[in-house]
Amino acid sequence: MTGQLLDKYMDQLESWIGTGPKIFNLLYKITRDGCSGTAFHQKCDSRGPTVTVLYNQHDSLYGGYASSSWTSNGHFIPDVNAFMFQLRYSGSDKPIKFPIKSSYTGYSLIGNSTYGPIFGGNDLTAFSGTVNSSGGYFALNGSMQPQYFDFQGLTPDKINNGNMQVTELEVYGITDGQRIKTIQQTPLPPQFWRKTLEWNKKYLDTLTEGIVSFKPPGEMGLSDVRILMLGPVGTGKSSFYNTINSVFKGRISHSASCGIDSNGITIGYNPYEVNVRSGAKLNFRCCDTRGLEINQGLDILECGYLLNGNIPDYYQFNPVLQFGPDHSSFVYKPRVTEKIHCAVFVIDAVAVSDIPPKLVDKMSNIRRLVNQKGIPLAVLLTKVDLACQDVARSISNVFTSKKIEDAVNKAANLFGLPRNHVLPVKNYENEMELDDSISILALLALRQLLFFAEDYLQVLQGKQKACNLSNEKPDNRDQLEKCNDKKE
Known part of the structure; x- marks a missing residue:
């Protein structure tokens, strides 16, 4: 396995070292050798000058150069x-050298057997003990804090x-010599499996304005449409609402409670509104509800009541008593405004293939129920950054990622949906x-x-018009909705 440090960055480091051409030999790589103090020192102690390079999810590269050997004492x-x-910083080359301050040259590095590379006092402590990979990255337990090196006024x-x-974290041994450079080939343009316009601030503004201006069809008398979010516990239903709300508020928002609990955080039916910064309400609601579980959680009868509008807003489900027509809050004659107009399964992109078969069966039964009612069904594929390292580095890679494309195909096949109904x-x-x-x-x-x-x-509006003609043009909404119920 070779290192991933590009020639242009080696050239820059050569220039900063300033003693002529250098050969870079890969000594240590955490994805290959493990992220532990023991592995680092076994590979790097007493090896002379080294360069340590850290690569993060934001496409930033940083690290340190040591002309002295690492030790473990x-x-x-x-x-x-x-x-x-x-x-490199957030996808753009930004070469800056941070020299050791002249009064601290005696404290440039620390060699500790239980730690990885340490520069200065607290300037860069990479990690201690053993750190395991989780979700495509290593959450290093070290820190970065300017102390003995001159950070040129930059904050960490x-x-x-x-x-x-x-x-990734790599350590290269540095020796004198002429490096054989990699033949630079013109990279092929990325192959998009789903086309979009170029991602930039203008496109974000266009999407935002389009959603702000969205209105339900005028003849239905609807003030907003309802999108029902269904899915296993912990897949990110509440978090999706918070994400949408954050975009329109202009800041990170946590209006819906979310977190980790064995039976989920959401226990009620919450048709959340979304407001822009001025406070004006947008014309849709993200309807959050309790998670789907094999033997608990929302069942298919309750799901049917939600779709039909029989369950009142903000109803809190009773874990031991099923909601039904005998409940005092049951809505017997729901209006179109109280019904669901689009349903969406929210599932984890990392675990598409790992949903328990019994839970898949339960979700398939719900899919058939939704289809019978003619309500559109889609899939939100969450946590795409944990399913693919390229996407973790830059979310804009989502529609060129083979891993995400595979996850979309699996979800589409699992629920019998067109691929463009699966939305990462x-x-x-x-x-x-x-x-x-x-x-x-x-x-x-x-x-x-x-x-x-x-x-x-x-389509529903067309059915109502046809119903009007066949019933001598009923002139009130209750008759229209009763007619539509007969059609369903």
């Missing part, structure tokens, strides 16, 4: 030539994006600031769901 290692560096978040999650998303979960790519992907999914609901309502 727990002491500081003097090194007047040591420096830290940044090569402008170097490592504010976290120590990395997809990445919810705001770890982020503290909005990200244009995350927002664009969420709005693409939401726009498609609104299109599905609009098409359904137009």
